[in-house]
Amino acid sequence: MESISPPIGVKLVASLVKKPSCAGGFSGLIAPRLRNFNRVIKSNRVFAETKNPAIDFSDPDWTTKFQEDFERRFNIPHLTDIFDDVDPIPSTFCLKSRSVVSEDFSGGYPSDEKWHGYINNNDRVLLKTIHYSSPTSAGAECIDPSCTWVEQWVHRAGPREKIYFKPEDVKAAIVTCGGLCPGLNDVIRQIVITLEIYGVKKIIGIPFGYRGFFKEGIHEMQLSRKVVQNIHLAGGSLLGVSRGGPNVSDIVSNMEERGINMLFVLGGNGTHAGANAIHNECRKRRMKVAVVGVPKTIDNDILLMDKTFGFDTAVEEAQRAINSAYIEAHSAYHGIGIVKLMGRSSGFIAMHASLASGQVDVCLIPEVPFRLHGPHGVLNYLKFLLETKGSAVVCVAEGAGQNFLEKTNATDPSGNIILGDIGVHIQQESKKYFKEIGLPADVKYIDPTYMIRACRANAADGILCAVLGQNAVHGAFAGYGGITVGICNTHYVYLPIPEVISYPKEVDPNSRMWHRCLTSTGQPDFV
Numbered sequence: 341m342e343s344i345s346p347p348i349g350v351k352l353v354a355s356l357v358k359k360p361s362c363a364g365g366f367s368g369l370i371a372p373r374l375r376n377f378n379r380v381i382k383s384n385r386v387f388a389e390t391k392n393p394a395i396d397f398s399d400p401d402w403t404t405k406f407q408e409d410f411e412r413r414f415n416i417p418h419l420t421d422i423f424d425d426v427d428p429i430p431s432t433f434c435l436k437s438r439s440v441v442s443e444d445f446s447g448g449y450p451s452d453e454k455w456h457g458y459i460n461n462n463d464r465v466l467l468k469t470i471h472y473s474s475p476t477s478a479g480a481e482c483i484d485p486s487c488t489w490v491e492q493w494v495h496r497a498g499p500r501e502k503i504y505f506k507p508e509d510v511k512a513a514i515v516t517c518g519g520l521c522p523g524l525n526d527v528i529r530q531i532v533i534t535l536e537i538y539g540v541k542k543i544i545g546i547p548f549g550y551r552g553f554f555k556e557g558i559h560e561m562q563l564s565r566k567v568v569q570n571i572h573l574a575g576g577s578l579l580g581v582s583r584g585g586p587n588v589s590d591i592v593s594n595m596e597e598r599g600i601n602m603l604f605v606l607g608g609n610g611t612h613a614g615a616n617a618i619h620n621e622c623r624k625r626r627m628k629v630a631v632v633g634v635p636k637t638i639d640n641d642i643l644l645m646d647k648t649f650g651f652d653t654a655v656e657e658a659q660r661a662i663n664s665a666y667i668e669a670h671s672a673y674h675g676i677g678i679v680k681l682m683g684r685s686s687g688f689i690a691m692h693a694s695l696a697s698g699q700v701d702v703c704l705i706p707e708v709p710f711r712l713h714g715p716h717g718v719l720n721y722l723k724f725l726l727e728t729k730g731s732a733v734v735c736v737a738e739g740a741g742q743n744f745l746e747k748t749n750a751t752d753p754s755g756n757i758i759l760g761d762i763g764v765h766i767q768q769e770s771k772k773y774f775k776e777i778g779l780p781a782d783v784k785y786i787d788p789t790y791m792i793r794a795c796r797a798n799a800a801d802g803i804l805c806a807v808l809g810q811n812a813v814h815g816a817f818a819g820y821g822g823i824t825v826g827i828c829n830t831h832y833v834y835l836p837i838p839e840v841i842s843y844p845k846e847v848d849p850n851s852r853m854w855h856r857c858l859t860s861t862g863q864p865d866f867v
C-alpha cells in the first residue's frame with residue numbers, strides 16, 4: 341500500500357489557533373516547524389532562531405503586547421545600536437547632481453534638503469492587509485482563535501536624508517550564492533549604478549558565491565557602471581554562483597583583509613542564514629559593516645513577500661514547456677505529457693504555471709499529498725482522461741511525491757537534501773500501469789528546469805530587480821544591516837533577516853490560489 345507523506349509543514353498561525361494554550365506560546369509552536377524544516381531541507385544547518393514570547397489570549401492587553409513584540413522582532417538593526425561614535429552626514433543620493441561620481445567631495449557633500457524624495461525613518465508598510473473574520477475563511481492567517489485584527493507594520497524601504505557612510509570610505513562587495521535565478525544580473529547592475537550615484541568608487545564582485553571569500557579564491561572583480569551596463573541582457577550571474585564554501589568566521593576575516601564595509605548578498609534561505617551570521621560576526625568584531633540581502637529564489641519560498649525576483653520569469657518560461665507537453669500529448673493517440681518544474685519544498689512555480697497555462701490536467705506539489713496507484717490515484721485519473729478527452733498533461737514540482745522515491749540522505753555542499761526525480765518516476769509508473777491494464781498510452785516527459793533557471797529576467801522581474809537592488813544600497817547607506825529587501829502588498833520594505841528565513845514559505849493547500857488552480861485543472865483529490 342502506497343504511503344501518503346504529510347505536507348512538509350503546517351501553517352504556524354493555523355496551528356496556533358488549534359492549540360492556543362500550548363506551553364511556551366509562540367516559541368513552542370514555531371520550534372517543531374523549524375525542526376521539520378531542518379530535517380527536510382537543511383539536514384546539517386541551524387536556521388534562524390525565533391523570539392516570540394508566550395501570549396495569553398485571555399489577557400485584555402494581549403494585542404498591545406503582541407504589537408510591541410512584533411515591533412521588536414521587525415526592528416531593523418542599525419549601526420547606532422552598537423556604535424556611539426557614528427555621525428550621519430546629509431545624503432549624497434541626490435538625483436539633481438548627476439555627476440556625483442566624478443567628485444572628490446573636498447568641497448563638501450552634495451545634498452538637497454528641499455527634495456521630497458527621502459523616506460522618513462518612521463514610515464511603515466502594513467504587512468497583512470486582509471481582516472479574516474473567521475479561522476475557517478479560506479487561507480486565514482490568524483493570531484488568536486477569534487482571528488482578531490492586529491495591525492502589523494514593517495519598515496518602508498528607500499533613500500534616507502541622512503547617511504552613515506562617507507562614499508569615499510566605502511568599499512562595497514556583491515556576492516551571488518546558491519542556484520541561478522533570472523534577474524541576478526539586473527540586481528547586480530542596479531546595486532552598482534546606485535552605489536555610483538551615492539559617489540562610491542570602490543565596488544567589487546566576489547566570484548562564485550561565498551567560495552570567493554576563500555583566501556586563495558579567484559580575484560575579486562572590479563565593478564562600475566561601464567562594466568555592468570549590459571549584463572542584464574543575459575541570464576546567469578556575471579559573478580558566478582556556488583553552494584557550500586568557507587565558514588562565517590573565515591568570510592568575515594577575508595572581508596576585513598579586503599576592507600569591505602558594505603556587503604550585498606544575493607541568495608535564498610541558505611544565503612540569508614549566512615548573511616545574518618556574517619552580520620552578527622561583524623558586530624561581534626565591532627566592524628562598521630552593512631550586510632544587506634536581496635532574496636533570490638525562483639522557488640518563491642521566502643516568507644512575508646509578495647514574490648521574489650525570477651519567479652515571474654520562471655512561471656512565464658514554464659509556459660513553453662507546458663505548451664510543448666500539451667502539443668505532444670494532444671497530437672499522440674492517448675498522449676500523456678509530463679512536465680517537471682523546480683520547487684524543492686514549495687510548489688509555487690508548478691501552481692502558478694499550471695494556472696497560467698490552462699493546459700494542465702493534474703498539478704502535483706510537495707504541500708499536497710497524493711497517491712499514484714489505487715482507485716483515487718493519479719494513474720487511474722489519467723486513464724479516465726485518456727478515455728474521455730484523449731490526452732492529459734501533468735505538471736509536477738520537483739519536491740512532490742518524494743515519499744515514492746528511494747531516500748539517499750545525500751546532500752549538496754550547502755546541506756540541501758538531493759531529491760529523487762519525481763518526473764521520471766511518474767513517467768515510468770505511467771508506462772508500467774498502462775501496459776498492465778492494456779490501454780495504449782504514449783508518455784512523454786519534459787524536464788525544462790535548468791533551461792528556465794538560466795533565462796534572462798522578463799520585464800516584470802526586471803523592474804522588481806531594479807527596485808530591490810536600489811533599495812539594498814539605500815538601506816546600507818542608511819546604516820542598516822542584517823536586513824533584506826522585499827515587496828509586501830506592492831510596497832517595498834526592509835525586513836530583519838531572521839524573520840524571513842525561519843522556515844521556507846509554502847503553498848497553503850487552503851489558500852484561494854491553490855483552490856483556483858484546482859478549479860482550473862479540474863483535478864480531484866488523489867487521496
Ligand SMILES: Nc1ncnc2c1ncn2[C@@H]1O[C@H](COP(=O)(O)OP(=O)(O)O)[C@@H](O)[C@H]1O
Nearest residue numbers: 385518550583584607608609610611613614754
Ligand atoms: N545555515 C547556514 N549558515 C551559513 N551559511 C549557509 C547556511 N545555509 C547555507 N549557507 C550557505 O549559503 C550559500 C547558499 O545556500 P544554498 O542553500 O545553496 O542556496 P540558497 O541561498 O539559494 O538557499 C552556500 O554557500 C551555503 O554554504
Ligand SMILES: O=P(O)(O)OC[C@H]1O[C@](O)(COP(=O)(O)O)[C@@H](O)[C@@H]1O
Nearest residue numbers: 518519520608637639682683684752
Ligand atoms: O541543481 P542545483 O543547482 O543544486 O539546483 C537545484 C535547486 O535550485 C532551486 O531551483 C532553487 O534553489 P536555491 O534557492 O537554493 O538556489 C531548487 O528548487 C532546486 O532544487
Ligand SMILES: [Mg+2]
Nearest residue numbers: 518608609610
Ligand atoms: Mg534555498
